[in-house]
Amino acid sequence: MACRISELVLLCRDPERLAEFWCEVLGYVVLGRDDDGDVEIGPPDEGFGGLQPVLILSRSDQPRRGQLPLHIDVNPSDRDQDAELERLLAAGAVHADVGQTGEESWVVLADPEGNEFCLLRKRL
Template identity: 45%
Template sequence: MAVSLHHLVVDAHDLLGLARFWCRVLDWKVLSEREREVVIGPDEFASTGICFMPVEDPKHIKNRLHFDLAPDDQGAEVERILALGARRVDIGQGDEAGWVVLADPEGNEFCVLRPKTSLIAFRDA
């Protein structure tokens, strides 16, 4: 039996607002908008998308799962995403980390990495 990753699901208070933020970050689009779920992705037939589902309770602690973004230019990408509404957060990463930790408009942490050539190797800069 084969299985593949279909959606990453993100709990949200403002489903469409958070979906639109991530569409701008990833250059994706809203694929489906319903009262209790909004799905985004590069296109309808992509292998994986993000689904935003409603949640009532506020976020209290650091995410146990987060996105890692790997741009060509870390500094420029951080500035672009900050201009879209993200904010810098300190989760104890320190000044020597190869990544920058940001939070989306609802406080979900994510990282902007140094450029990478594979899932396990950083590109020499």
């Protein structure tokens, strides 16, 4: 038996705003909120313990220093990369420069708090 990723925790200044953004990006819903202001989001039909990991947006006032050592990659499930890029930009993502050459098959973006993530091509 092996482990699987069940949740990812992202430190942020505004958990509610990032929950709104990532719910829009991933088609997730808010699963819960705690008294500290943290927000848990996940798949609407599975919640915690399903096949997809949940995200915990955890309030932190600590300043972020540089690029995150881990980032999220997403790929469109029902449209091509260009259409998905338009949707993500409309949801609040912005282009990010992490030193890419312009020849990559992915697009580097950042969420509303500057956390980088990559939009990959649609998987067949």
